Amino acid sequence: MINVFKVKLKYKIDSSYDIVIGENLDKNIINDLKRFNHSKYIIVTDDVTRKLFGDKLLAVLKKNKINSDIVSFTAGEKNKNIATVTEICRELLRKGTDRKSCIVALGGGVAGDIAGFVASIFMRGIEFVQIPTTLLAMVDSSIGGKVGVDLDAGKNILGMFAQPKRVYIDIDYLKTLPIEELENGLAEIIKHGIIADKKLFIYIEKNLDKIFRKDVIALTKIIIDSVKIKKAIVEKDEKESLLRMKLNFGHTTGHAVEALSNYRIKHGKGVALGMLIESRIANKLGLLKNVDMLRINLLVRRAGLNIHDDVFKAVSKANLNKLVLLMHHDKKAFKGDIRFILPLALGKVVIRSSLKDNLIKESVLDVLPRG
The missing domain is CATH 1.20.1090.10 (Dehydroquinate synthase-like - alpha domain)
Structure with missing residues (x-):
């Protein structure tokens, strides 16, 4: 005898979010993160962006009494792979990241794609915000929820649709952009x-x-x-x-x-x-x-x-x-x-x-x- 049971899961999710565009958005970011009230904020970025902006952002968050930390990986598209994702996830565990934490994706397209993908799979998904620091990331990868990593066979073969909680496009980052x-x-x-x-x-x-x-x-x-x-x-x-x-x-x-x-x-x-x-x-x-x-x-x-x-x-x-x-x-x-x-x-x-x-x-x- 065969038994069939239907699992009814019809529901709607509102994944709407704001894209904030302007100059010197640090105050906006601080106020929002305090209001979102996550247990912890983890900045995920590449090593180059960390030196330029990551450590400074972390200092600003800590100065404003926001529980925060930072994880970085070696910059470059060649490192946009599952091995990098796995190591970041291990580092998140070591830093006490939980299901109520939020990832802050800081950097260009590679950093945003990796950080967003990590957020979409870590503990079956946690929230994240995007802070793009390059023109390309501002107008493309930070918007729309496409996150993922590459395989040898092609770009973004492993990926998800995961919308950010908010996107902050700060024009100030472009002042030093090569x-x-x-x-x-x-x-x-x-x-x-x-x-x-x-x-x-x-x-x-x-x-x-x-x-x-x-x-x-x-x-x-x-x-x-x-x-x-x-x-x-x-x-x-x-x-x-x-x-x-x-x-x-x-x-x-x-x-x-x-x-x-x-x-x-x-x-x-x-x-x-x-x-x-x-x-x-x-x-x-x-x-x-x-x-x-x-x-x-x-x-x-x-x-x-x-x-x-x-x-x-x-x-x-x-x-x-x-x-x-x-x-x-x-x-x-x-x-x-x-x-x-x-x-x-x-x-x-x-x-x-x-x-x-x-x-x-x-x-x-x-x-x-x-x-």
């Missing part, structure tokens, strides 16, 4: 303009000099515009059933390039090259006009992607087959069929699949420097 990291984040903001906001794209075209001078007004505007775009998409499609895939323009190719380089290449550079290649695919399919493709090409290159970048050295005619194979293993692929987000015009994209491998290879070669 130009290379500014370029890294700018690629994602240009992406937002291409997929959803032609006015943002035009603003960057006209104000690129101000952005590179770190003009606070210009930086604040492009960050707010980007946050609004990602917020609107995530609200409609949190788990990436379809609409949210549009945020991956440039990423299908970009992630493959990063993996091909053994993650020596910055994420923003991979996405920048990916946007050029995927725009070329759209153009060859007759979806994107020459003038729009050229505008995308020009702005991406003006924003920091030049022919001497290591990203161009990672891809060659000799490893095209491997590059395309990596794309077939992309998380968005369905039964091995690559899904591309392709631009139709500035501010508008479409999801396409079942493209010929030869078309992809030809488009890659079209974008690579000659000779």
